[in-house]
Amino acid sequence: MQHSRPEGPDTLGADLRALRKSRGLTLSDLGDRLGRSVGWLSQVERDISEPSITDLRHIAAALDVSVSMLFRHEAAPAHEAGYVVRRHARRTIGSHVAGLIEELLSPDLTDDFEMVHSTFQPHSRITDTVIRPTQEVGYIVEGRLDIEIAGTTHHLDPGDSFRIRGEPFRWSNPHDTPAVAIWVIAPPVY
Incomplete structure:
Protein backbone atom coordinates (compact mmCIF):
# COMPACT_ATOMS: atom_id res chain seq x y z
CA MET A 1 0.00 0.00 0.00
CA PHE A 71 5.39 22.58 19.59
CA ARG A 72 6.51 23.39 16.11
CA HIS A 73 9.92 22.07 15.28
CA GLU A 74 12.50 23.04 12.71
CA ALA A 75 10.91 22.73 9.29
CA ALA A 76 12.61 20.50 6.76
CA PRO A 77 13.55 21.93 3.36
CA ALA A 78 10.64 21.52 0.92
CA HIS A 79 12.31 18.66 -0.98
CA GLU A 80 12.84 16.71 2.29
CA ALA A 81 9.56 17.49 4.08
CA GLY A 82 7.68 14.29 4.84
CA TYR A 83 10.68 12.18 3.83
CA VAL A 84 13.81 13.10 5.81
CA VAL A 85 14.44 13.99 9.46
CA ARG A 86 17.89 15.47 10.09
CA ARG A 87 19.61 14.66 13.38
CA HIS A 88 19.44 18.28 14.60
CA ALA A 89 15.72 18.52 13.71
CA ARG A 90 14.39 15.54 15.69
CA ARG A 91 11.43 16.24 17.96
CA THR A 92 11.81 15.26 21.60
CA ILE A 93 8.83 13.19 22.69
CA GLY A 94 7.71 11.32 25.78
CA SER A 95 7.71 12.45 29.36
CA HIS A 96 11.47 12.37 30.17
CA VAL A 97 10.81 10.18 33.19
CA ALA A 98 13.32 7.82 34.73
CA GLY A 99 16.30 8.99 32.64
CA LEU A 100 14.82 8.19 29.22
CA ILE A 101 15.27 10.62 26.33
CA GLU A 102 13.11 9.86 23.27
CA GLU A 103 13.31 11.54 19.87
CA LEU A 104 10.94 10.99 16.97
CA LEU A 105 12.76 9.63 13.92
CA SER A 106 9.62 9.49 11.77
CA PRO A 107 8.87 12.70 9.82
CA ASP A 108 5.45 12.96 11.53
CA LEU A 109 2.79 10.85 13.23
CA THR A 110 0.63 10.15 10.17
CA ASP A 111 1.93 6.62 9.41
CA ASP A 112 0.69 3.34 10.86
CA PHE A 113 3.83 3.24 13.03
CA GLU A 114 6.40 5.55 14.60
CA MET A 115 10.14 5.15 14.91
CA VAL A 116 11.84 6.46 18.04
CA HIS A 117 15.48 6.99 19.04
CA SER A 118 15.64 6.14 22.76
CA THR A 119 18.56 6.94 25.06
CA PHE A 120 18.50 5.28 28.49
CA GLN A 121 20.76 7.12 30.92
CA PRO A 122 23.17 5.14 33.15
CA HIS A 123 21.54 3.65 36.25
CA SER A 124 18.05 4.61 35.09
CA ARG A 125 14.94 2.50 35.22
CA ILE A 126 11.20 2.66 34.97
CA THR A 127 9.49 1.31 38.06
CA ASP A 128 5.92 1.17 36.78
CA THR A 129 5.01 -1.58 34.36
CA VAL A 130 3.88 -0.32 30.96
CA ILE A 131 1.02 -1.97 29.09
CA ARG A 132 -0.18 -0.50 25.80
CA PRO A 133 -2.19 -1.88 22.88
CA THR A 134 0.71 -1.89 20.46
CA GLN A 135 3.23 -4.06 18.70
CA GLU A 136 6.77 -2.85 19.31
CA VAL A 137 10.20 -3.87 18.11
CA GLY A 138 13.45 -2.50 19.50
CA TYR A 139 17.06 -2.75 18.39
CA ILE A 140 19.99 -2.00 20.71
CA VAL A 141 22.49 0.26 18.94
CA GLU A 142 24.92 0.80 21.81
CA GLY A 143 25.23 0.09 25.50
CA ARG A 144 23.35 -2.62 27.36
CA LEU A 145 19.71 -2.67 28.48
CA ASP A 146 17.62 -4.99 30.59
CA ILE A 147 13.99 -5.36 29.55
CA GLU A 148 11.35 -7.31 31.43
CA ILE A 149 8.57 -8.56 29.15
CA ALA A 150 5.63 -10.44 30.68
CA GLY A 151 7.63 -11.14 33.84
CA THR A 152 10.82 -12.43 32.15
CA THR A 153 13.96 -10.27 32.20
CA HIS A 154 16.16 -10.20 29.10
CA HIS A 155 19.71 -8.78 29.10
CA LEU A 156 20.35 -7.06 25.78
CA ASP A 157 23.64 -6.09 24.13
CA PRO A 158 24.40 -4.06 20.99
CA GLY A 159 22.91 -5.78 17.95
CA ASP A 160 20.19 -7.54 19.97
CA SER A 161 16.52 -6.87 19.26
CA PHE A 162 13.23 -7.59 20.99
CA ARG A 163 9.47 -7.57 20.36
CA ILE A 164 6.54 -6.66 22.61
CA ARG A 165 2.96 -7.49 21.60
CA GLY A 166 0.81 -5.74 24.17
CA GLU A 167 2.54 -7.53 27.05
CA PRO A 168 3.44 -5.70 30.25
CA PHE A 169 7.04 -4.47 30.19
CA ARG A 170 9.57 -2.30 31.95
CA TRP A 171 13.22 -1.53 31.41
CA SER A 172 16.40 -0.68 33.31
CA ASN A 173 19.93 0.36 32.50
CA PRO A 174 21.94 -0.73 35.55
CA HIS A 175 25.21 0.01 33.75
CA ASP A 176 27.66 2.95 33.81
CA THR A 177 27.10 3.95 30.17
CA PRO A 178 24.00 5.06 28.25
CA ALA A 179 22.06 2.53 26.19
CA VAL A 180 20.67 3.60 22.82
CA ALA A 181 17.84 1.78 21.07
CA ILE A 182 15.79 2.29 17.93
CA TRP A 183 12.17 1.53 18.79
CA VAL A 184 9.34 1.00 16.29
CA ILE A 185 5.81 1.25 17.67
CA ALA A 186 2.52 0.47 15.90
CA PRO A 187 0.15 2.16 16.11
CA PRO A 188 1.85 5.42 17.15
CA VAL A 189 1.42 6.31 20.81
CA TYR A 190 3.16 9.69 21.06
Missing part, protein backbone atom coordinates in the same frame (compact mmCIF):
# COMPACT_ATOMS: atom_id res chain seq x y z
CA GLN A 2 1.46 3.35 -1.00
CA HIS A 3 0.81 6.40 1.16
CA SER A 4 0.73 9.81 -0.41
CA ARG A 5 2.91 12.56 0.96
CA PRO A 6 1.27 14.74 3.61
CA GLU A 7 -0.22 17.96 2.28
CA GLY A 8 1.91 20.13 4.54
CA PRO A 9 5.32 19.37 6.00
CA ASP A 10 5.03 17.96 9.50
CA THR A 11 1.90 19.96 10.37
CA LEU A 12 0.60 20.25 13.89
CA GLY A 13 -2.91 19.49 12.64
CA ALA A 14 -1.85 16.22 11.01
CA ASP A 15 -0.05 15.14 14.18
CA LEU A 16 -3.05 16.01 16.37
CA ARG A 17 -5.39 14.07 14.09
CA ALA A 18 -3.06 11.04 14.14
CA LEU A 19 -2.74 11.17 17.95
CA ARG A 20 -6.50 11.54 18.41
CA LYS A 21 -7.26 8.63 16.09
CA SER A 22 -4.58 6.41 17.65
CA ARG A 23 -6.42 6.83 20.96
CA GLY A 24 -9.76 5.92 19.40
CA LEU A 25 -11.21 9.38 20.00
CA THR A 26 -13.66 11.20 17.75
CA LEU A 27 -13.57 14.96 17.34
CA SER A 28 -16.63 15.05 19.60
CA ASP A 29 -14.88 12.96 22.30
CA LEU A 30 -11.84 15.24 22.33
CA GLY A 31 -14.02 18.34 22.17
CA ASP A 32 -15.90 17.15 25.26
CA ARG A 33 -12.63 16.58 27.14
CA LEU A 34 -11.39 20.04 26.21
CA GLY A 35 -14.66 21.94 26.45
CA ARG A 36 -14.17 23.07 22.83
CA SER A 37 -16.36 22.72 19.75
CA VAL A 38 -15.94 20.06 17.08
CA GLY A 39 -15.69 22.87 14.52
CA TRP A 40 -12.73 24.47 16.30
CA LEU A 41 -10.93 21.13 16.65
CA SER A 42 -11.57 20.36 13.00
CA GLN A 43 -10.05 23.70 12.02
CA VAL A 44 -7.00 23.02 14.21
CA GLU A 45 -6.54 19.58 12.63
CA ARG A 46 -6.78 21.14 9.16
CA ASP A 47 -4.27 23.87 10.16
CA ILE A 48 -6.88 26.59 9.61
CA SER A 49 -6.84 27.71 13.27
CA GLU A 50 -3.74 27.86 15.45
CA PRO A 51 -4.23 26.87 19.09
CA SER A 52 -2.83 29.01 21.88
CA ILE A 53 -0.15 27.76 24.27
CA THR A 54 -2.89 27.11 26.84
CA ASP A 55 -4.87 25.15 24.24
CA LEU A 56 -1.77 23.08 23.47
CA ARG A 57 -1.30 22.30 27.16
CA HIS A 58 -4.91 21.10 27.44
CA ILE A 59 -4.67 19.08 24.21
CA ALA A 60 -1.40 17.48 25.34
CA ALA A 61 -2.97 16.48 28.66
CA ALA A 62 -6.08 15.08 26.94
CA LEU A 63 -3.94 13.04 24.53
CA ASP A 64 -1.40 12.04 27.21
CA VAL A 65 1.65 13.47 25.42
CA SER A 66 4.22 16.05 26.43
CA VAL A 67 3.52 19.66 25.50
CA SER A 68 6.92 19.83 23.77
CA MET A 69 5.71 17.13 21.38
CA LEU A 70 3.13 19.57 20.04
